[in-house]
Amino acid sequence: MDSYLTLLSFGDRGWGDELASGALVTIALALATLPFGLALGLVVALLKRSSSAALRAVGTVYTTVFRGLPELLTLYIVYFGLQLGMQHAWKTLGFSGNLEMPAFVAGMIALGLVLAAFSSEVWVGALNAIPKGQREGAYALGLTRGLAFRLVVMPQLLRVALPGLGNNWMVLLKETSLISVIALPDLMYWTGRANIVTKEPFLFFGAACLIYLVFSLISSAGLQALERRTNRGVAHNAGAGR
Amino acid sequence: MNSTGAAVTEGEAAIVVDGVTKLFGPLAALREVTFDIAPGELVALLGPSGSGKTTLLRVLAGLEHPDGGRVLIDGADATGLRVQDRQVGFVFQHYALFRHMSVFENIAYGLRARPRRRRPAEADIRRRVGELLDLVQLGGLDARYPGQLSGGQRQRVALARALAIEPRVLLLDEPFGALDAKVRRELRRWIREFHDRTGHTTVFVTHDQDEALELADRVAILHKGRLEQIGVADDIHDNPASPFVTTFVGETASVPVTVKGGRARLEGRDLRVDASHCPDGPACLYVRPPDLAPCDTAEATLIGAISLLRRTGAGRRAEIAVDGAGHVVEVDLPVDTTLRPGDLVGLKATRHWLFPGDAE
Numbered sequence: 046m047d048s049y050l051t052l053l054s055f056g057d058r059g060w061g062d063e064l065a066s067g068a069l070v071t072i073a074l075a076l077a078t079l080p081f082g083l084a085l086g087l088v089v090a091l092l093k094r095s096s097s098a099a100l101r102a103v104g105t106v107y108t109t110v111f112r113g114l115p116e117l118l119t120l121y122i123v124y125f126g127l128q129l130g131m132q133h134a135w136k137t138l139g140f141s142g143n144l145e146m147p148a149f150v151a152g153m154i155a156l157g158l159v160l161a162a163f164s165s166e167v168w169v170g171a172l173n174a175i176p177k178g179q180r181e182g183a184y185a186l187g188l189t190r191g192l193a194f195r196l197v198v199m200p201q202l203l204r205v206a207l208p209g210l211g212n213n214w215m216v217l218l219k220e221t222s223l224i225s226v227i228a229l230p231d232l233m234y235w236t237g238r239a240n241i242v243t244k245e246p247f248l249f250f251g252a253a254c255l256i257y258l259v260f261s262l263i264s265s266a267g268l269q270a271l272e273r274r275t276n277r278g279v280a281h282n283a284g285a286g287r
Numbered sequence: 288m289n290s291t292g293a294a295v296t297e298g299e300a301a302i303v304v305d306g307v308t309k310l311f312g313p314l315a316a317l318r319e320v321t322f323d324i325a326p327g328e329l330v331a332l333l334g335p336s337g338s339g340k341t342t343l344l345r346v347l348a349g350l351e352h353p354d355g356g357r358v359l360i361d362g363a364d365a366t367g368l369r370v371q372d373r374q375v376g377f378v379f380q381h382y383a384l385f386r387h388m389s390v391f392e393n394i395a396y397g398l399r400a401r402p403r404r405r406r407p408a409e410a411d412i413r414r415r416v417g418e419l420l421d422l423v424q425l426g427g428l429d430a431r432y433p434g435q436l437s438g439g440q441r442q443r444v445a446l447a448r449a450l451a452i453e454p455r456v457l458l459l460d461e462p463f464g465a466l467d468a469k470v471r472r473e474l475r476r477w478i479r480e481f482h483d484r485t486g487h488t489t490v491f492v493t494h495d496q497d498e499a500l501e502l503a504d505r506v507a508i509l510h511k512g513r514l515e516q517i518g519v520a521d522d523i524h525d526n527p528a529s530p531f532v533t534t535f536v537g538e539t540a541s542v543p544v545t546v547k548g549g550r551a552r553l554e555g556r557d558l559r560v561d562a563s564h565c566p567d568g569p570a571c572l573y574v575r576p577p578d579l580a581p582c583d584t585a586e587a588t589l590i591g592a593i594s595l596l597r598r599t600g601a602g603r604r605a606e607i608a609v610d611g612a613g614h615v616v617e618v619d620l621p622v623d624t625t626l627r628p629g630d631l632v633g634l635k636a637t638r639h640w641l642f643p644g645d646a647e
Contacts, residue, residue, distance in 0.1 A: 178381060
């Protein structure tokens, strides 16, 4: 038991500080990916609800591709493919030297693209749930389209979409574990390293499990609080704002 | 007042609708609608489902743009203006209250969302909202959310919100449509009193003729995108301008007849009806039960056999087949009538309408 505690301790003899820094990278990556993925997802949702058939097709193709590809494959395509593309563009523009994409940025883009594909479906459902009268009511009060969307539609959109987006966040949190394959020192990266060095898979993977569970529990509590806040005044009925 | 409804000159009208046409694909929702509304007038747009009344209201608001014609508000051409720039108050059929905002925030919203240079001070906004809440008799409910209000209360919040922006014109889409009968009646009275108190130029849509005739200064009747008639309630009821208006307003029976040389004929018999205004050919005679009374067949407008006699409250109602094709008119009889099914009876019409063409 003492040896286990020593292995998990902070300092030279333990892996605690590495696991903690890995956990921070995991959270940082998830938090950085979330706004990018959700914003892109909302754009894709708006494309899918566009009156233009061409824009609808773009939105549909996007979600079909990024929901269909395995996340790991998307990660490799972004990390290696984008890197090659960037280097090619760099040289074409006449610059010398190598241009490298940081693993963190690659992870953020790859996971963001996948999150956008899945969250776009949630956004579409939420947009469909908000009656046209809400927007028109705002226009009739003198609000521009942008203001009406930001101040009237968006708060209601978040309320309707929050449960689905909450699920997307939980999935994203777990998908960050894939990033270790491109050598980003996240929680899974350090867990793997610790296991190789100490030959204690059960201990370190168990510790990683606990850390992910703690993240999930905190997230669940946060999401519940958010849902309570966004549901102010609407628990009593459904028909007030058609 | 004619059937196209020029009540005031263009310069003094609050709203002028001039030849407005609105197409949805190949379908014409509005066809060259022309009428005007005087300042402070309360006008009802009445018609069956699909007649174009809501489309017309949305065109007035700027939520739809016409494919032809123009709309003037306070003498200025508003046809190309967006709803945001028209300064109209619009109350939606289902109120469209912002569900995530309290009553106070809903009413204040149109003022708070104005550009900074046109936005009143917060104290002025609070005062204005307080006044409006008192005006619509909802003082003390400012902290509630729409979901915590009854249908009638929501309706009044929607009205207060529309009035907060000090609109030039107030537009209401089926304002009582989502309410039960008792609340409808109460709110109807309240809206009329409210209008008389505030004097806003108001247009409301309804498919309920009682509502329109009771509430409005004038009623505009739409059918298949056309304005059939506009006028005061009595005028529309007593002098319908078309077969549709005749059958739509009041309980009306139609009898197909033939006109020849200024005389109306039914199955070879001349009717005691003035048909001098009708061209030769098929026509339709319209009568209403309150305007019919049994009489001697020699003086009768119509003659027929009683096909059905039924009890109606304090009296009896007879269905009388007036021709071989089974066209029936109804007449109210006293409870102690000696007439029986099968009896031949003459009917004198104190009032009737004759329009050329086949029945509507």
